[in-house]
Amino acid sequence: MADLMKSADAAPWQTAPEPGPTAGGDRTARTSALARRRRGVLAVASAAALLSLGGLGGAMLVKSPAQAAADTRAPKASVITASVGSERLARTVVLRGDVTSGATLSITPTEVADSRALGGGTNPGGSSPVLTRKLAHVGDTVKAAEPLVEFSGRPVYVLPGRIPAYRDMLPGESGDDIAQLQGALAKLGLYHGGDKHGYFDTATKKAVVALYHRLGYPVPVTGGSAGKGGGSKAAGEPFVPSSEMAFASSVPVRVVGLPAAVGDKVSGPVVSLATGGLKLTGYLDPSYQGLVKEGMKVRITSETLGLTASAGVSSVGELVTPGDKTGSQTSGDNASAQDGNGPANGGVPYLPVQVTRIGTWDNRLDGQNVRMTITAAATTGAVLTVPEAAINAGADARTSVTVVAPDGSQHRVRVTVGVSADGKVQVTPAGTARLRAGDRVVVGQ
Structure with missing residues (x-):
């Protein structure tokens, strides 16, 4: 009994071993139980941590009404x-415009003047004209009394004058065209007066002879088909055939066409000329009326050619409505496209802006649609x-x-x-x- 009591006092938590497993098996069982208890404690701790984090997240999502109002209030305005x-x-106005050749003049020789009576060539008067030489090129600027082309050995040239050369000018004749001829010869230093104004007499004949010597061609004389009849008092006198000379309203002229080939019989124009130089018409938006005025500077730019030029505004016309025959228009020319392919400015109404060129413009601008930049106002x-x-x-x-x-x-x-x-x-x-x-x-x- 005493031994039993000692055993109980020595290990109160131990129970009597059950029959079966050995002592090593007991240790293994105790270790497994301890591990299970530790896992349980860890699981409880993890769950508690997750609950704490969830509570914290929920607390962060919950806002008081004052905080919610503060968060949705518009931010304080910032100053820019x-x-x-x-x-x-400098205030500028940009518009488009078309460059044209101004007035054009075409010359078509119809007869070959005789020059044999003054010891010149052997041209048979009245023979069919044939183009024999081209003495100028398209784009050339030609002065008065400079040969342009040659047909059947005879020259074609221009003199300054506004009255067209509508007839052969012969000795003994008079008229405004004769007076114009005398004036043109005087500008060339070939006529110094002596004849009655507008009358083709001795002094005028001498000037005509000097003109053809300057041209380098035999002097045409009356007596051939080109000089028959008329007012000539005698055959074999110097005269000016209308088939060789044309009056141009402004000289120099620019060659814009040479339609015939050397060797062709002349059946139409042998040369086409532009008088008055290049002309630019700009298309101003009517909303800018009153902003662009005479005298303002214009910068002209051809994007296609990479060229620039300077000009000044000479006038701003009245409203043009392309295609509207009853609308207010400055001229019929402004209502049609400059190249003849359609209405000007795409058919949109515009105010025509005319410019005066500064210096010499490149002839390659002819026919170009260009950008016009007008300085409307600027500070000094x-x-x-x-x-x-x-x-x-x-x-x-x-x-x-x-x-x-x-x-x-x-x-x-x-x-x-x-x-x-x-x-x-x-x-x-x-x-x-x-x-x-x-x-x-x-x-x-």
Whole structure:
């Protein structure tokens, strides 16, 4: 009994071993039970941690009404500023225009003048004309009394004059065309007077002989088919055949066409000329009426050729409505396209702008549709400028800008406005107000 009591006192937690497993098996069982208890504790701790995190996340998602209102309130307005500049401003208007040759003149020889009576060539008067030489090229500028082409050994040339050469001019004849011939020969230094004004007499004949010597061709004489009849008193006298000479309203002229080939019989024009130089007509949007005025500078640009030229506005015409015969038009020419392929300006109404060229234009501009840049207003030098959005107009019609100081404070500065261009406006401080380049002005918020 005593032994039993000792055994109980020594290991109160032990129970009597059950029959079966050995002592090693007992240790294994105890280790497995301990591991299960540890796993249980870890599982409980993990669950507690997850619950804590979930609670924290839920707390973060929950907002008070005051916080929710604060979060949805519009942000505080920020001020957008721009710098005051110092520069030269120029307001420009850009439009399109067509370059043309102005008036054209074509020459078609119909007869060959005789020159044998004065010891010249052996041209049979009245023979069929044949183109024998081209002495100029398309695009050339030719002066008065310079041969353009040659037909059957005879020259074609021009003299200045507004009355067309409608007849052969013969000795003994008189008229305005004879007076025009005398004037043209005088400009060449070949006629010095001596005949009655407008009468083809001795002094005029000498001048005609000198003219053909300058041209380098035998002098045409009366007596052939070209000089028969008329007012000539005798055969074999110098005269001016209408088949060889043409009056041009302005000289020099420009060669714009040489339609016949050397060796061809002449059945039509052998040379086409442009008088008065190149002409440019611009198509101004009617909304700009009053902005473009006579005397303004024009910059002409051909994007196709890479050429530029300078001109000045000579006039701004009335509204043209292409194709509208009853509309207000400056001339019928302006209502049709310059190249004849359709209505001018694509059929859109426009104000025709005519220009006066400065210097000599490149003849390659003929027939080109070009860009015209017109300077409508400009400052003489550098001025203070601000963006258009910076200008404030009050109920009293006074204008001002709002200047932002380095410390963020704002104050208004009264200004007067001037030239505007490319989104900028010239400003001048009014009275004693101060505004300097580099100041920051409010343009929005």
